[in-house]
Amino acid sequence: MIETVASVGLPIDEKLMIQKNRLVPANGLSGNEKRISVVTGTHGDELEGQYVCYELQRRIKENIECLTGIVDVYPAINPLGIDSITRGIPGFDLDMNRIFPGLENGSMPEYIASKIIDDLSGSAAVVDIHASNIFLEEIPQVRINELSRDTLVPLAKLLNVDYIWVHSSATVLESTLAYSLNVIGTPTLVVEMGVGMRITKKYGDQLTDGILALMKELGIWNGEVITPKEPIISEDGEVSFINAGKSGVFVPCVGHWKNVKKDGHIGDILNPLTGEINERIFAPTDGIVFTLREYPIVNEGSLIARILA
Amino acid sequence: MKEKLLFELNSVYRDNMRIKGYSFGEGEESACIVGATRGNEVQQLYICSRLINIFKQLEHQGKMKYGKSVMVIPTVNSHSMNIGKRFWSTDNTDINRMFPGYSLGETTQRIAAGVFENISSYKFGIQFTSFYMQGDYIPHVRVMQTGFEDIELAKDFGLPYVYRRNARPYDTTTLNYNWQLWETKAFSVYTSATDKIDVVSAREAINAVLSFLNKQGIIQYRCHEGFISQFIEGHSLMNVKSATAGIFIRHADVDSRVKKGDVIAEIMDPYTGETADRVIAPQNGIVFFHVNQPLIYSQTPLFRIIPTDDLV
Structure with missing residues (x-):
């Protein structure tokens, strides 16, 4: 059943609507069912979650008799952004993931944010799917604020991701959807995978398998599920960042999610005008490349890769 | 220098x-x-x-x-x-x-x-x-x-x-x-x-x-x-929001005094030109901020007003 979570009038004959689809057991609700919410489309250039929303519902509908709880799917909480290929909220140039928990009496984005929080609140788990951005490719991973580690790591291990990154707390991140929900007791897992403006089907299938496994653990699904893969779990100190020292065109010579050796060649930043190499990039440590630059043009400082030691 | x-x-x-x-x-x-x-x-x-x-x-x-x-x-x-x-x-x-x-x-x-x-x-x-x-x-x-x-x-x-x-x-x-x-x-x-x-x-x-x-x-x-x-302080200001989307016709400028009940803006239907909504000052005050976009969403804070008694 499609429901409208928030609706705002646009100037000319159009409504901005935040919609969700609710799937319920075939034999109706007793009132005691748990609910899982899958939310994505916060940034208009992150599309990986779109496929997951489709695929999860397809599998559930094909085996609806296995559904024992409620599944709410929110494919686009920034629908204008997705439609216009805009990362932020068009018209405001705001990052939607920096305005939570929102404000019912605030501006349009704050109002919508507050309605989304109200609607998601109380879920047994929320899976908040992101897709990096157009610049970086990410291996399927869950990112967890260290403050929520004890609650979230056991749930994240069910999601069939390759990697769980427990990162330090930063005040600025308190405006995110996940933080705002976790702080009111709604466990929320942030998934990052793939790359902006693309859909990586294998990652989508992998995560869908994991969401069904999580649903089974929560008592929302009694169908067959996979045994989730054992993720690598790490903290900030084990992650090395490689940033460009020069501007130019980055051409990698390693693959994503591949092992590298300390001082191993990661790639080069080329100068197409002079035909020279502006900078050669080497690994600062032994490890595995879990983030890799996808968009070739780099400025000084652009993130090239993250390596898990 | x-x-x-x-x-x-x-x-x-x-x-x-x-x-x-x-x-x-x-x-x-x-x-x-x-x-x-x-x-x-x-x-x-x-x-x-x-x-x-x-x-x-x-x-x-x-x-x-x-x-x-x-x-x-x-x-x-x-x-x-x-x-x-x-x-x-x-x-x-x-x-x-x-x-x-x-x-x-x-x-x-x-x-x-x-x-x-x-x-x-x-x-x-x-x-x-x-x-x-x-x-x-x-x-x-x-x-x-x-x-x-x-x-x-x-x-x-x-x-x-x-x-x-x-x-x-x-x-x-x-x-x-x-x-x-x-x-x-x-x-x-x-x-x-x-x-x-x-x-x-x-x-x-x-x-x-x-x-x-x-x-x-x-x-x-x-x-x-x-x-x-x-x-x-921020919390002391009155927010006046739009109930309707449309073309924003503003009647009050920044720094102008408004009285409770004044029509400080109108929202015009973009197709018919009819007034879809009138924006009313909820209290006496001074306009501290107003939006200046011609097209506005519903739920938009149009004005922020500093409340005053203005008995004179």
Whole structure:
């Protein structure tokens, strides 16, 4: 059943609507069912979650008799952004993931944010799917604020991701959807995978398998599920960042999610005008490349890769 | 006047971006003034360029106080200004959400770090900035509530209002917030415009800065000292929101008095031209802010009004 979570009038004959689809057991609700919410489309250039929303519902509908709880799917909480290929909220140039928990009496984005929080609140788990951005490719991973580690790591291990990154707390991140929900007791897992403006089907299938496994653990699904893969779990100190020292065109010579050796060649930043190499990039440590630059043009400082030691 | 290159970003496809500071006087780092951090902050750039011109004259006339120095940075984001983009030209990040910066981090973190290491030890910090919604304000000084803010000092600008608002999590990476953490007395000055030049409010802001610096004993400058500023807080303002979307026809300007029941705007149906909604002043007050977009969404805060009794 499609429901409208928030609706705002646009100037000319159009409504901005935040919609969700609710799937319920075939034999109706007793009132005691748990609910899982899958939310994505916060940034208009992150599309990986779109496929997951489709695929999860397809599998559930094909085996609806296995559904024992409620599944709410929110494919686009920034629908204008997705439609216009805009990362932020068009018209405001705001990052939607920096305005939570929102404000019912605030501006349009704050109002919508507050309605989304109200609607998601109380879920047994929320899976908040992101897709990096157009610049970086990410291996399927869950990112967890260290403050929520004890609650979230056991749930994240069910999601069939390759990697769980427990990162330090930063005040600025308190405006995110996940933080705002976790702080009111709604466990929320942030998934990052793939790359902006693309859909990586294998990652989508992998995560869908994991969401069904999580649903089974929560008592929302009694169908067959996979045994989730054992993720690598790490903290900030084990992650090395490689940033460009020069501007130019980055051409990698390693693959994503591949092992590298300390001082191993990661790639080069080329100068197409002079035909020279502006900078050669080497690994600062032994490890595995879990983030890799996808968009070739780099400025000084652009993130090239993250390596898990 | 000394021109100092604070930070330079090399680029393959464009000229390098150079962030320049213009300093006047010698000695204590007394006041730093920062203009545009976003690419559409043209008014902020204009004000700083006018200030640089004025400080040059004051220095020539020997009116910089002995042992005091002032630096003005007209813009930290000329690359975005040159292509008419509000945020960073490649990844759309906001430099004013990157402070105190990180010299080994991403591009805009490096820019912020390059600027901040040059300005973090000033005694006073003044930033000309803008709001995320397009609109007009009464010129005012804004301070963020951090526990280090100084309201009485803010009144020395002589602008009609000193406005304090609570710092939200996303504010913790702004220049103003980090200046305060580094013990600089920081103030944000808002004028009536952002992406256009409003000469009248620019002059008012320039006068406010000069008056402030005169009162702090940094320059010698005779001028009208402005207003006895009224202190207002964010939660005390009335928000007037639109119930309907459509074409926004505004009847009340900033700084105008409105009475309870006044029709301060109308929302016109964009197809039929009929009045879809009338926006009514909920109380007597003074218009502190209004949006200036012709097309508005429903739920948009159209006006912020300072409540008054106005029995006269």
